[in-house]
Amino acid sequence: MPSLSDVHHPHHHLHLEFESVRELPESHAWPTLHDHPCVSEPVPVIDLADPKAAEFMARACVSWGAFQVTGHGVAPRLLEAIDSEMRRLFALPIQQKLKAARPPDGISGYGLVPISSFFAKLMWSEGFTIAGSPLDHARKLWPHDPDQFCDVIERYDQVMKALAGRLISLMLLSLGLRHEELDWAGQTGKPLPDLAGVLRLNSYPACPDPDRAMGMAAHADSSLLTILYQSSTSGLQLLRAEDQNGPTRWVTVPPLPGALVVIVGDLFHILSNGRFRSVVHRVVVNRSRQRVSVAYFSGPPAGVTVSPIGKLVGPGRAPAYRAVTWAEYLGLKRKLFDKALATIEMTEES
Numbered sequence: 001m002p003s004l005s006d007v008h009h010p011h012h013h014l015h016l017e018f019e020s021v022r023e024l025p026e027s028h029a030w031p032t033l034h035d036h037p038c039v040s041e042p043v044p045v046i047d048l049a050d051p052k053a054a055e056f057m058a059r060a061c062v063s064w065g066a067f068q069v070t071g072h073g074v075a076p077r078l079l080e081a082i083d084s085e086m087r088r089l090f091a092l093p094i095q096q097k098l099k100a101a102r103p104p105d106g107i108s109g110y111g112l113v114p115i116s117s118f119f120a121k122l123m124w125s126e127g128f129t130i131a132g133s134p135l136d137h138a139r140k141l142w143p144h145d146p147d148q149f150c151d152v153i154e155r156y157d158q159v160m161k162a163l164a165g166r167l168i169s170l171m172l173l174s175l176g177l178r179h180e181e182l183d184w185a186g187q188t189g190k191p192l193p194d195l196a197g198v199l200r201l202n203s204y205p206a207c208p209d210p211d212r213a214m215g216m217a218a219h220a221d222s223s224l225l226t227i228l229y230q231s232s233t234s235g236l237q238l239l240r241a242e243d244q245n246g247p248t249r250w251v252t253v254p255p256l257p258g259a260l261v262v263i264v265g266d267l268f269h270i271l272s273n274g275r276f277r278s279v280v281h282r283v284v285v286n287r288s289r290q291r292v293s294v295a296y297f298s299g300p301p302a303g304v305t306v307s308p309i310g311k312l313v314g315p316g317r318a319p320a321y322r323a324v325t326w327a328e329y330l331g332l333k334r335k336l337f338d339k340a341l342a343t344i345e346m347t348e349e350s
């Protein structure tokens, strides 16, 4: 009999005390894990110090929708610090973590990923989303010492915000745009506006039956781009469409010490009029090691709309997507999940 934590609180079967589960419960057994073969294939690795970085990024964003980045200047000590804060957080008793539970309609807090509601089975993971100050959460989790967690989160957030700005600029340059040509924010001639960001800490506990469990179901992110630190344990897979190299397949992104994974989100897909592809990805789990990851979702500031860049659409041609704000798009994603992008597509007539 699996030991479910709902014995102690009202959240029915949703939150497992994973470490004490010896056998995969039916609630967490997925029938669809082997829809496509899992292969290894060289995911592009780009050194930001390389003068050709922008050119390589464009190629990777068109063909993969993701790449790994090195030479980014993020201190290894900061990566170690957030890794260790994540482990400290997820090691807390479930009752403690639930004190900082994400409210049903909220963004921030502890719990399942929002897309869980679209699936009949539960995922083998837990997570913590932070939008804005981490202090209220940290006070609930560590009433006597909230500062250590907050300091690391705030430093990480700042560093990621700066890196996201650099990457987005380079990616726009790689599309042949100068900063002055940016009309996506409706502010032609102005520099990149202050970007918004959301952090999500993920934990995938060691799993007694990894072949039947799903760490995180296949999805695309709604951000402009996501910067992911996956530490040292593999599990992240990118969906690669059928091409001359093989059929539709899952490609594992191998952890590379010190590297960060950059994932193209739906808003960059929209911005680039589909040239850069938002990539579907998922996470598989393993039998022996807990895996932690931290995703930084970077998007336009509140209230700013994103729409296809005029220069990329070309004169006399219609843009493929209508303008949306991040908040509006997140709402669509929450309601429609993988159908969200299609609903803002523009047909020739419209």
Ligand SMILES: C=C1C[C@]23C[C@@]1(O)CC[C@H]2[C@@]12CCC[C@@](C)(C(=O)O1)[C@H]2[C@@H]3C(=O)O
Pocket: 107, 113, 114, 115, 116, 129, 198, 200, 219, 220, 221, 222, 223, 297, 330, 333
């Ligand atoms: C800003 C956000 C993006 C996200 C929803 C969220 O509020 C925080 C979690 C993010 C995440 C991570 C896993 C997949 C995803 C689709 C989900 O359900 O939660 C993404 C959301 C997104 O990119 O739309």
Ligand SMILES: O=C(O)CCC(=O)C(=O)O
Pocket: 200, 202, 216, 221, 228, 230, 235, 236, 281, 282, 283, 292, 293, 294, 295
């Ligand atoms: O844990 C990972 O490697 C990926 C997590 C992810 O896709 C997400 O948080 O959106």
Ligand SMILES: [Fe+2]
Pocket: 219, 220, 221, 226, 281
């Ligand atoms: Fe993701």
